[in-house]
Amino acid sequence: MTVRSMDNGMPGRAELRLGLGEDELQFKASVERLLARDYGVERRRVALANGGFDPDFWQQLAELGWLGACFPEPLGGYGQSANEALILLEQFGRALVLEPLLGAVLVPGAALLAGGRADAHGALIDGLIAGERRLALAWSEQGRRGARRPRLTSAVRDQRGWCVNGVKQTVLNAPLADTLLVSAIAGEDSVLLLVPHDAPGVSLIEYTTIDGQPAADLRFTNVVLPDDALAAGPERCERAMDAAMNWGAAGACAEALGAMDAALELTLEYTGTRQQFGQKLSGFQVIQHRLAAMATELEYSQALLPLLAAHLDGNGADRSAQIAGIRARIVGSARCVVADAVQLHGGIGVTDEAAISHYFRRVTALEQAWGSARQNLERYRQGRQGYDPLRLQ
Amino acid sequence: MDAIDTPRIQAFRREVRDFVAGQLPEAIKQRTRQGFHVSKEDMRDWTAILHRQGWSAPHWPTAYGGTDWSPLQRMVFDIELALGWAPAPSPFGLHLIGPVIYTFGTEQQKQRYLPGILDGSQFWCQGYSEPNAGSDLASLRTSARRHGDRYIVNGQKIWTSQAQYADMIFCLVRTDGSGSKQSGISMLLIDMNTPGVTVRPIITQDMSHYVNEVFFEDVEVPADNLIGEENAGWRYAKFLLENERTASAYLPQAKQDMNRLREMIGALEGEHGPLSEDPVLDSQCAELELELAAHEMTIYRILTDNARSPSAAAASMIKIRGARLQQRLSSLWNEVLGVHALPLFTPGADSSYGEPGAAGAMSQFLIRRAVSIYGGTNEIQHSIIAKRGLHL
Ligand SMILES: Cc1cc2nc3c(=O)[nH]c(=O)nc-3n(C[C@H](O)[C@H](O)[C@H](O)COP(=O)(O)OP(=O)(O)OC[C@H]3O[C@@H](n4cnc5c(N)ncnc54)[C@H](O)[C@@H]3O)c2cc1C
Numbered sequence: 001m002t003v004r005s006m007d008n009g010m011p012g013r014a015e016l017r018l019g020l021g022e023d024e025l026q027f028k029a030s031v032e033r034l035l036a037r038d039y040g041v042e043r044r045r046v047a048l049a050n051g052g053f054d055p056d057f058w059q060q061l062a063e064l065g066w067l068g069a070c071f072p073e074p075l076g077g078y079g080q081s082a083n084e085a086l087i088l089l090e091q092f093g094r095a096l097v098l099e100p101l102l103g104a105v106l107v108p109g110a111a112l113l114a115g116g117r118a119d120a121h122g123a124l125i126d127g128l129i130a131g132e133r134r135l136a137l138a139w140s141e142q143g144r145r146g147a148r149r150p151r152l153t154s155a156v157r158d159q160r161g162w163c164v165n166g167v168k169q170t171v172l173n174a175p176l177a178d179t180l181l182v183s184a185i186a187g188e189d190s191v192l193l194l195v196p197h198d199a200p201g202v203s204l205i206e207y208t209t210i211d212g213q214p215a216a217d218l219r220f221t222n223v224v225l226p227d228d229a230l231a232a233g234p235e236r237c238e239r240a241m242d243a244a245m246n247w248g249a250a251g252a253c254a255e256a257l258g259a260m261d262a263a264l265e266l267t268l269e270y271t272g273t274r275q276q277f278g279q280k281l282s283g284f285q286v287i288q289h290r291l292a293a294m295a296t297e298l299e300y301s302q303a304l305l306p307l308l309a310a311h312l313d314g315n316g317a318d319r320s321a322q323i324a325g326i327r328a329r330i331v332g333s334a335r336c337v338v339a340d341a342v343q344l345h346g347g348i349g350v351t352d353e354a355a356i357s358h359y360f361r362r363v364t365a366l367e368q369a370w371g372s373a374r375q376n377l378e379r380y381r382q383g384r385q386g387y388d389p390l391r392l393q
Numbered sequence: 394m395d396a397i398d399t400p401r402i403q404a405f406r407r408e409v410r411d412f413v414a415g416q417l418p419e420a421i422k423q424r425t426r427q428g429f430h431v432s433k434e435d436m437r438d439w440t441a442i443l444h445r446q447g448w449s450a451p452h453w454p455t456a457y458g459g460t461d462w463s464p465l466q467r468m469v470f471d472i473e474l475a476l477g478w479a480p481a482p483s484p485f486g487l488h489l490i491g492p493v494i495y496t497f498g499t500e501q502q503k504q505r506y507l508p509g510i511l512d513g514s515q516f517w518c519q520g521y522s523e524p525n526a527g528s529d530l531a532s533l534r535t536s537a538r539r540h541g542d543r544y545i546v547n548g549q550k551i552w553t554s555q556a557q558y559a560d561m562i563f564c565l566v567r568t569d570g571s572g573s574k575q576s577g578i579s580m581l582l583i584d585m586n587t588p589g590v591t592v593r594p595i596i597t598q599d600m601s602h603y604v605n606e607v608f609f610e611d612v613e614v615p616a617d618n619l620i621g622e623e624n625a626g627w628r629y630a631k632f633l634l635e636n637e638r639t640a641s642a643y644l645p646q647a648k649q650d651m652n653r654l655r656e657m658i659g660a661l662e663g664e665h666g667p668l669s670e671d672p673v674l675d676s677q678c679a680e681l682e683l684e685l686a687a688h689e690m691t692i693y694r695i696l697t698d699n700a701r702s703p704s705a706a707a708a709s710m711i712k713i714r715g716a717r718l719q720q721r722l723s724s725l726w727n728e729v730l731g732v733h734a735l736p737l738f739t740p741g742a743d744s745s746y747g748e749p750g751a752a753g754a755m756s757q758f759l760i761r762r763a764v765s766i767y768g769g770t771n772e773i774q775h776s777i778i779a780k781r782g783l784h785l
Contacts, residue, residue, distance in 0.1 A: 142748065145731035147664045170732045170747065205746045209735040210755065217746045276529040286772055339720075342762045346527050346770065347552045347604075350597050350763045357598040360762065364727065365735050372731045375664070378673050 012316020013391060018306055020083065028087045034064070035095040041355070044098060052098045052214045053176055061101070062131025070106045070247065075118060076129050082312035085247075086254040086305065093258025093366075096358055098212055100134075100173040102251035107244045107370065108135035108181045114243035115192055115232030124179065124194070136177035137244055138168040138195075138218055146375045148183075148241050153220065155184035155191055162193055162225040164201075167218065172369065174216035175206045181231055182220070183241065189234030192241070199223050211358070211365040242320050248370025249327035250312050256334035256366050257301055263341040263359040264294050270356075271344055287344060294340050297333045304330055307389060321383025328377035331367050338363045395465055395697040406469050413477030416442050422478045428653070428753020429740035430603050430760075431480040433516065433558040440482040440513025449511055450487050452637060457495045457503070458511045464696040468639065475645035476652065483555060484640075485517040486510035490563045492636050493580070493629050497621040506561070506582070520550040520564035520583075520607060521630070528773050530565070531574040531627065535609060537566035537581055539616065539623075544568075544581060546589075546612040552767070556592045556605035559585050569624050580626040582618040589613070599759035600739055634769075638704060639692050641768050642711035643719055647685055650722040654678065657729045657750050668729065677725060681718070688714050706782025709774035716764040716771065723758040730754070 020028065039057070047054040061067050069085040071077025078084070085106055092101060105128055112118055112135075118125065127133030141152040153166030164184055174180060180195045180202070195202060201223035204216040232240035268291060271281035281287050304326050311322040338360045342349035349356050367373050396402075421435045443449040451467045453459025462470065475481070491510045494502055509515030526533040535548025546566060556562065562583050569577030583590070589612035594602045620629055658678070661668045668674055688711065695707050727734045730751050738752035765771045779785045 140732045143661055145661050145663050145668060145729065145733065147662065149664075170735055172732075172735070207746050208737050210737045210759065211735075215736060275525075276527060277532075278529075284772075286775070339762065343765060343771065346766055347522070347763070350760065350766065352596040352598055352600060361598060361759070364758075368727060368731050368734045370732075372728050374673055374677070374728050375731070 012318060012385070013307075013310040013314035013322070014081070014312075016306060016310045016390070016392075020087070024083050024087060027084060028091070031066075031088055031091040032094075035091055035097070039095045039097060044096060047098050048212045051175065052208060052212050054099060058099055059131050061099070062129070065129075067101070067105055067131055068129040069101075070109045071113070071125060071129060075113075075122070075125055077125075082250065082309045086250065086309055086312075089251050089254035090258040090305075093255030093362070094262045096259070096262075096355075096362055100176065100213060102248065102255070103173040103213075103369075104128075104134040104136060104176060106251055107248045108137045110247040111137060111181060111192060111240040111244035112231055114236065115240035116236045117231055117233075120228055121194070121231065133179065134173070134177045135179050135181050136171055136174040138171045138174065138180045138182045139241065139244075140168060140170050142167060142169040142217075146371050148238075148245065150183040150185045150190055153182060153184040155186045155193055157186065160224055161227045162229055164193060164195060164220045164223040164225065166220055169217045170215060171218055172209070172215050173213060174204060174218060175214040180218065182218075183237070186234065190237040190241075191230060191234060192232035192237055193225060194229045194231050195220070195223060195225060199225070209365055211361040213365070245370055246312065246320055246323045249323050249376060250308055252366040252369055253308055253327050253330040254305070256331050256363055257298075257305065259359050259363050259366070260294075260298050260301065260334040260337040263338045263356060263363075264291070264298055266356050266359070267291065267294070267341040267344050274346075281344070290340055290344060294337045297337050301330045301333045311389075316385075318383050318385040321380050321385075322389055324371070324376040325380030325384065325389060327371075328373050328380060331363070331373050331376075334363045335367055335373070395463075397465060397469075397693055402466065402469060405466055406473060409470050409473040410477065412446065412448075413474060413479055416446070417477060417479050418442075421480060425480045426478045426753075427740075428757050429738075430601055430756075432740075433555075435480045436483045437513045437516075439480050440487075443482070444512045449482070449513060450491065452488070453491065453495065453511075457491075457507055464639075465693065468644065468692065468696060471645040472648055475649040478649075481646075482513065483516055483558070485519050485555065485559070485563075486515060488637060488640055489519055489633055490517050490561075490582075493563070493620060493633050496632065497629055499617070501617065502582070502620075509560075515560050516555065516558045518553050518556045518559035518562045518585075518607075520553055520556075520562045522552045523549060524551050528770055530630075531578065533565055533567060533578065535564065535566050536570075537568050537579060537614070539568070542616045544614045544616060544619070546581070546583065546609045546614055548609050550607040550609075551604075552595070553592075553605045553607045554603055554767075556585070556607050557594065557602065561585060562590075562607065563620075565626050565630055568626075575627040577624055578626040578630070579623050580620040580629045581614055582620065583609075583612065583614050587612050587614065597760055597763070599756040600737060601756065601760070603760070635705065635708065638708040639695060639711060641708070642688070642692055642715035643764070644689060644692050644715065647688065647715065647718045647722060650719065651681070651685060653750070653754060654681075654722060654725055654729065657726060657754070660750065661729060661748075674729065677728070681721060681725065684714075684718060684721070688718055706778045709769075709777040709782075712768065713765070713771050713774050719761050719764050723754070723761050726754045727758055734758075 068077030156163045178197050182193050182195050201221040203219045206216045209215050274281050308326045341356050342360050345356050348354050440449050451460040451462050455461055494506055523533050537544040537546045564581050565578050566581050567577050568579040589610040591608040593606045595604045658668045663671050733748040733751055736747040
């Protein structure tokens with residue numbers, strides 16, 4: 001999302017809107033409708049078996065214009081506020097959509113925009129919005145947890161352009177990306193570079209993640225790139241990484257919200273049907289209390305979504321910290337809810353066949369995907385200004 | 394009064410530790426350290442090694458090949474094995490049906506089955522749960538009808554761990570449908586190779602094959618394979634559950650988990666330097682260390698102070714807390730690995746990717762959602778504490 005200037009006088013966040021507008025409600029309904037109609041269990045199963053990706057579905061997303069959610073209008077997208085993307089991702093989380101809207105578009109897209117060279121990469125952005133191109137942000141490195149500053153990948157500038165060497169590990173959706181957005185250390189500084197998947201010297205070891213998404217470990221051996229491969233120079237790199245991770249955090253929240261909503265629904269359904277000791281499981285008070293607590297957790301998490309959007313759309317100095325804090329809180333709740341959901345299913349809950357286990361796995365992955373839960377809490381603790389995330393005066 | 398750190402026990406601890414260091418084959422050790430489900434071969438080979446030392450079933454009476462160690466000593470033994478990365482032998486023969494056989498079985502059953510359990514060559518599985526009889530086990534429906542000198546068994550079991558390895562299954566079957574649910578149940582030993590027995594795998598969320606469905610279609614079982622008396626199976630099943638009160642507390646496992654955690658932390662760095670210097674993570678570890686200490690002390694107290702705690706309630710308490718510790722410890726592995734926790738690994742597959750140590754750890758994390766479900770769910774255990782411990 002673009003960093004807008006603030007004109008509402010609120011310190012460091014956009015207006016705190018408590019509900020969705022008419023357009024947004026319509027959008028939400030249309031996303032729900034489409035996924036209910038076109039993204040059933042069977043389609044997902046086929047996609048899972050085919051490396052976690054369905055090209056037709058991706059094309060459909062592009063045709064609906066949904067891939068442009070994180071790009072501002074001047075760049076060809078339709079991003080008005082963070083809400084569109086959050087709405088979309090929440091529904092994706094509900095339906096357990098495999099296709100990586102977050103990883104292939106929103107997260108690297110945010111880095112591109114904040115890297116300050118979006119104009120130079122107009123064709124790439126057009127391609128992303130049209131569904132013809134996909135990116136993967138390659139930032140994580142072996143032996144390092146959550147460290148955003150690259151160390152094991154280097155970029156050297158010479159007369160030919162850039163020369164990249166090194167490794168990245170656990171790069172989500174890299175096998176689907178035509179271009180990798182790679183963080184590299186350049187002397188004392190860091191840069192972000194666009195590396196074509198098929199550039200000589202790039203090799204991937206591909207695998208799937210616990211929640212069925214393609215990922216890879218990458219190696220770069222004397223990969224030579226032109227000057228204009230630069231996506232974020234030294235002075236913008238940290239900001240670009242922050243923007244990407246902010247979107248990763250926010251997107252994880254939205255997906256986790258959808259996932260926990262669906263997990264509760266499935267559990268209500270299951271405990272309302274399954275009988276033991278001559279009665280429905282949901283007839284036991286212990287189970288009722290657990291379900292009630294899960295519903296409360298969900299309610300509290302959903303309530304934070306507008307605050308998340310307000311911080312995402314804002315430009316506060318502690319914007320990243322605020323987003324990280326909300327992420328820690330929502331994803332932490334989601335983790336409890338899906339764990340309880342599995343528990344209440346009994347044995348069937350831990351099987352691959354049961355839908356509920358897929359929600360558990362997805363939330364587990366979301367928990368760690370763009371900076372882990374605790375790390376986010378720590379980011380909030382250290383970076384927050386004042387003690388009130390709402391900031392109402 | 395018992396003490397855990399007497400010179401005698403310390404010497405015993407060292408003896409066991411040296412034994413594991415000297416006798417556990419390096420390849421088996423490395424595979425166990427990795428953390429996937431232990432393979433049939435590794436369970437078999439390690440049990441055979443223990444057997445040669447006379448240590449494969451320390452908890453059995455000496456007359457049947459066990460030892461005269463105290464309960465405390467046996468726990469020390471289990472802990473040392475786990476800390477030395479020895480694979481846990483299959484529990485179904487050694488811990489579950491073995492004691493039932495030597496307590497209630499016929500002479501012939503003892504001679505026939507105990508040696509193979511003791512030396513690790515025979516594998517067993519436990520056929521209790523059914524699709525509609527989980528927590529409500531007594532409503533099981535798999536039927537055994539007597540025809541002369543045999544039973545004809547029909548029905549289905551589910552969640553049968555290691556059925557794909559097993560030579561034998563011990564089953565709870567319904568031999569009488571008239572009286573109370575508990576009263577018409579018998580315990581039968583069934584050869585897995587009998588015609589009419591079919592095993593179908595169930596894949597769990599760690600994408601591995603550990604549990605199964607087992608179908609019985611007109612399976613003929615010699616009547617000699619009945620344990621004890623007909624329709625008294627519930628009694629044997631309860632004996633089996635209560636025989637080793639501390640076995641399902643998984644203390645050795647939790648201690649092993651803690652070592653795994655420390656190793657992982659030692660191998661990684663975070664945003665601001667080595668993870669071992671990360672104060673937030675360290676405080677999470679500190680919490681778990683204290684929880685583990687309380688768990689461990691509770692178990693020692695139960696082992697040495699039989700009179701005090703109501704036994705069934707204590708067993709349930711440590712089962713619940715042991716499960717929670719296992720889940721919390723493995724969640725912390727996740728947290729330590731961060732994004733590197735995401736790759737899916739399956740045993741034996743190419744492990745040329747990912748963070749060293751992540752492979753089996755994440756597989757364990759996923760399957761550990763089951764530890765609060767199998768062997769009586771947390772909810773059922775809480776009911777037992779309320780009923781038998783607090784008389785509510
Ligand atoms: C990995 C794994 C291995 C297993 N291995 C074996 C094996 O080798 N042999 C074997 O026989 N079985 C095995 N089991 C089965 C296990 O013992 C059962 O799953 C367990 O008893 C729960 O039964 P269920 O799955 O039918 O769940 P259910 O009984 O349907 O329970 C579903 C949920 O309802 C709750 N619930 C049920 N009744 C009540 C109540 N009265 N009050 C409050 N809450 C209640 C439960 O606690 C649970 O949360 C295994 C299971 C797993 C997952």
